[in-house]
Amino acid sequence: MGKLSPEMQRCVDECLRCYSTCLSMAAGHCLEAGGKHTEPGHFRLMLACAEICRTAAHFMLIGSPHHRHTCRECAEICRECAQDCAGLDGMEACVEACQRCAESCAAMAA
Template sequence: MHEINPAMQECIDNCLRCYSVCLRTAMSHCLEAGGKHTEPAHFRLMMACAEICRTSAHFMLIGTDHHKHTCRECAEICTECAADCERVGNMQECVDACRSCAESCREMAA
């Protein structure tokens, strides 16, 4: 069985939280708010962010070294998503979740 160290466990937790927050925010807040919140590029970015977060967590949980690749991409997408959610406005929970995930994924990718 592979060992999950505390830093990796924190990254898994951050990824799963970001996955949950992005998906939930997109499906409830954004769809209900409309306007800038449902611009195709913004909405696609939120879906991509949720999916890469889920995938990165999964790769760490199954114990493959390929998690370094998914985490690198996850950090990039989360950073982009945080900036875009900030631009759209009224999405602080998503901004915070994305930033936390990006930070821990950058450490895992190193």
């Protein structure tokens, strides 16, 4: 495949940023905050979001033509995660990372 297009490289960067943000906030902020932050639905969504972001980046980096599918799913999960995190205290970084990643992945999936 060779070098990634600037748009794809940007998407990879957004995916990896979102992966890092969701995972570190789940393991750090959410576990320490407790309460709604550790409700199973929210916590699983954050872990799922981190994993699909990592997977989408991986598919783009290896040049898989299936990256459109993973990016489509990634955009959907990121939107859901952003919405879920928006209702909780101290989750602004996660909301922003998810929104940016969703936007970038939606463009890659198109």
